[in-house]
Amino acid sequence: MSSDILDDLNRAIIAALQENPSRTNKDIGETLGVSEPTVANRIRALEDANILRVMMQRDMHALGYSVFALVDLNVEGRTPENVAEDLAKLDACTSVSVAMSSPDIFANINAPDGAALQRIVDEQIAKIEGIASYEVNTALEIVKLDPRFGKLGSE
Template identity: 30%
Template sequence: MNELDGLDHLDRRIIAALQVDGRRTFSSLADEFGVPASSVRYRLKKLEDEGVLQVVGIANPLAIGFDRLALIGVQVRPGSARAICKALAALPETSYVVITSGKFDVMVEVICRDVAHIVDVLENKIGALDDVVSTESFFVLEVHKLAYGWGVPEVSSAD
C-alpha cells in the first residue's frame, strides 16, 4: 500500500507544516488548522509510528567536524542489493542508502571526519562486505542545495 493512501487532509497539512518548521508546537498547529491540540498530537504520533514522518534536528556536518562528504557507487553480486543496503544503512557514517538502476546497484552517501576515516569506511566497512564487487567514490566539493522538505500532495498554501 502506498503510504499516501492512508493520509487525510489534516495529516498532509501537519506533515507540510513540520517540513517547514519541525519545532512547531501542537497548540500552534492546532490553532492554524482549527482542531484540538490533542488531535494534532495523536496524528503526529500515528504518523511517526507508521514511519511516514520523522521529526529530527539536522546538523550541518561541516560545522561539527565532518569535512569529507562523498557519494559512493557500489556494484554488488546479483540478488544481493537489499542485503547490502541493510548492512550499509547500519553504518553510522551513512546518511543515504538507495538501490539504483544503471552502472551502480547501490548509491551511498557517507559523511566522514577526514581522509583517513573515509579510507577506513571504504576499505574496512563497505569493501569488506562479501557481496560488494566494486565501489567508485565521488567526493562532494561544494553543496549548493540540501533540502529535506519535498512537499506533500494536495496541500497548498491556501489550505
C-alpha cells in the same frame, strides 16, 4: 491511514512542522482552527502509519564532517540487497540505496576529512563480502540536501 488518503488537515499539520518542527500542538491547532488534542492525535496517527516523524537534524559541518561522498558499488556473488544491509550497518554510511542498474548500490558517506574517507573505504567498505568494484565520488559542494523526506519504518 495511508499516504493516498492524507486529508487537507494532515497536510497542513505536516507543512507546519516542516516550517518549524518545534512548534507546539497548541500553536499548530490555533493556526489551523482545531484543538490541541486533534493535532496531537493526527500527529500520532501519521507517525504510527510511518508517514511522518518529527526529529532533529544535525549540521554535518558543525559536527566536524567536511567530506561528503557518494560511493557507487557493483556487487558479485551476493545479492545487492544483502550487501546493502551490511553497508547500512556502518556508522559512516548515512544512506544506502539499491539501484535498478549499474552501479548496483549507492552509499552516502560523511567523513571528517579525505584521509578518514579513505580509511572508511579501505578498512570497512572494501572488506564487505560481495563487493566486486566501487568508485568514490567526493562532493565539492552540497547544493541541495532535502531533509523533508526519508525512509520511515521497515518496509
